[in-house]
Amino acid sequence: MTRTYGATDSSPGEKFKDSQFLVFMNRILAFTVAGLYCAVSKQPRHGAPMYKYSFASLSNILSSWCQYEALKFISFPTQVLAKASKVIPVMLMGKLVSSKSYEYWEYLTAVLISIGVSMFLLSNSTGKHPSTVTTFSGLVILAGYIVFDSFTSNWQDSLFKYKMSSVQMMFGVNLFSCLFTMGSLLEQGALFESVRFMARHPEFAVHAALLSVCSAFGQLFIFYTINRFGAAVFTIIMTLRQAFAILLSCLIYGHAVSLVGGLGVAVVFLALFLRVYARSRMKKRSRKAVLSEAPVQKV
Template identity: 85%
Template sequence: MATGEEIAPALQDSWGDFWLFRFFVNAAGYASIVVPGFLLIQYFKRRNYLETGRGICFPVIKSCVFGSEVKSVHQDDGSLPPRAEPTESSTARQVFKLFCCAAGLQASYLTWGVLQERVMTRTYGATETDPGEKFKDSQFLVFMNRILAFTVAGLYCALTKQPRHGAPMYKYSFASLSNILSSWCQYEALKYISFPTQVLAKASKVIPVMMMGKLVSRKSYEYWEYLTAALISVGVSMFLLSSAPNRTVSTVTTFSGIVLLAGYIIFDSFTSNWQDALFTYKMSPVQMMFGVNVFSCLFTVGSLLEQGALLESMRFMARHSEFTAHAVLLSVCSACGQLFIFYTINQFGAAVFTIIMTLRQAFAILLSCLIYGHTVTVVGGLGIAVVFMALFLRVYARSRMKKRSKKLPLGETPVQKV
C-alpha cells in the first residue's frame, strides 16, 4: 500500500511533465480564448455591425473585426519601404552599418541560443547535497519573450511615424497562435535532442517548404534548388547518423525530439506564410511585430493563469535569481534580435540578412559544443559543412536569378522560388 501511494504521485508528475500532455493542456487554454473570440466575430459580422453599430465601443470593434482600409497590391517585399542603394560617397557609412547589423544579430541570437540551452537543459540551485531543479514550463519562457517584444514594438510605433493601420486586428491571432506553438516546440525539443541537432533541423526546413510548394501550390523550381535541397538532406543525414552511436537517449526520446522539431517547422512555416498574406495590408514590420505579440501575450497569460503555472513560474524565479537573470536576458535578446532583423532587411536586403543568419547558425553550433560539451565526429562535422555550403550556394544562386529576372523582357516571368 505504501509503495503504491508513493508511485502514484510520481506517475502523475511524469505524465504532467510529458510534452504531449502539456501540449494539449496549452491548446485547451488557447481554445478557451479563441472559441469565444471567433463566436463574437461571427456575431458582429452577421449583425452587419459596421453599418448598424454605434456607441463608445464602435471604434474598437471596427478595428478588431473589420479594419479600416482595403488591401494594397502585394508585391515582393512590398511591405518594406524602398531600400536606398549605397552610393560611393557613403560606402564607409554603409560598411559601418552592415558591421553593426551583423554584430547586433550575432550577439542577440548567439546569446539567445546559449541561454535557451542553459535554461532548458541545466538545473538551478544545485549544491553538494541538493541536485537542484530544472525549469519545466516552456510556455512561461514564450510569454516572457512576447511581453518584452510587445513593449518594444509598442514604444517604437509610438515614437516613430508608421503607416495608417488598416488590417482587422483579429487576423494577427492566427500568426500569433502558430508562432507561440512553434516557439514552444522549439524550447521543448531541447529536452530530447541536442542544440546542434535542433539548429541543423531548422536550417534544413527548406526541404519541407519545397515539398509543400510542389504538392499544394504546384510551384516549379530551378535545378539548383533541387541540388541544394539534396545537399542539405545529405549533410543532415551525415550528422545524425554519425552521432547516433554516441547517444545515450532512448528511442522514445529521439522520436519525441523529431516530432517536436516537425511541429516547429510546420507551425513556423504557417506563421511566415500568414504574415506574408497580412502584408497585403498597408503596415510596417514593426506594426506586424506589435499586432502578433499582442495576441501572443493574451494567449500565453490566459493559458498560464488557467493552469496556475504563472504563479508557479514566478515562485521558481523568486527561488533562483540566476534563472530570473537568464529569462530576462533571453527576452531582451529576442526582442532586440527582431528589431535588428527588420533594420537589416530594410537596409541591405534579404540576401545579406540570410548570409548573416546562416553564419549565426554555424557559430551557434560551435558555441554549444564548446560550452556544453557536445561531441561531433569527423563525419558529423563534414555533414555540418555540407549543410552550410548548400545554404550559401542557395543564397548565391538566388541573388543571381534575381539579377537575371530584372533583365527579362516584358511578358516573361521567372520561375517561382521559396
C-alpha cells in the same frame, strides 16, 4: 531553469520549473518594446486585420510545444534530420500559403543544405545522445512541429503584403502571444506562483529580464529577415546557424571534425555557392531582358 536560487548553508534552495512563464516574460517585453517603438517613431499606415496576427502567434506556440514534446519520443538523429530539413517544408508551405513559386535550383540547394547540415551535425554528435528510439507518436508530433513552424514564418511573410514594418509585425504577433500564454498560465494557476518565486529571488528576476531582452532583440532581426528576404531564406539562415555554431566551437576549443563532418561542410558551401551563382545569373538574364525590351529612340 537548471540554476538553483536561494541556496544557503541551511537551505538547498529551489529551481524555477515553469518554462511557460519565461515565454510569457519574453513575449510581454517584446510586445512592450515594439509598442513603445511604434509610439515614438513614424510607422507605415497599418492595414492588416488584427485577428490575422493570432494565426502566426498560435502556430508559433503549437510548434514550440510540439518541438519540446517530440524530444520525449524520438531519437537524436531523427531530431537532427528534421531540423536540418526544414527548408523544404517551408518552401512547400510557401506555395500553399502565398502561392509562391521557386526555381529548380532553389529546391536543389535546399536539399544540399539539408544533407550537408545533417552530415555535419550527426558526425559531431556520435555517442553524446544514446537514445535511439523513435516512436510513431513522436513522428506525428514531430510532423506537427514542422508543419506549424513552416506555417508561422510563411504566414508572417504573407502579412507583410500589407506594407507594415517589422516592428508592427512584432507588436501584433506578441500581443496575441501574451494573451494566449497569460490565459494558459491563469488556467493552470502558475502565473501568481511564478511571480511569487520572482519576488523571493530577485536574482532570478534579473536573469529572466536579461533573457527577455535578448529574445526581444532577436525577434527584431527575425521579423526584419522575413520581411526583407522571405521565409525560405530565413529558414536557411537558422539551419546553417546550428552547423556554424558547432563548427565555431570546434575551431575555438580544438575539437576534431570528422571526415563525414568535413564533407558535410563542403556540401553546405557548395550549395551556398550554387545559390549565389544561380541568383546572379538570373539577375543578369532579367537585366538583359529589360534592356532588350527598352524602346529604341530613332534619330
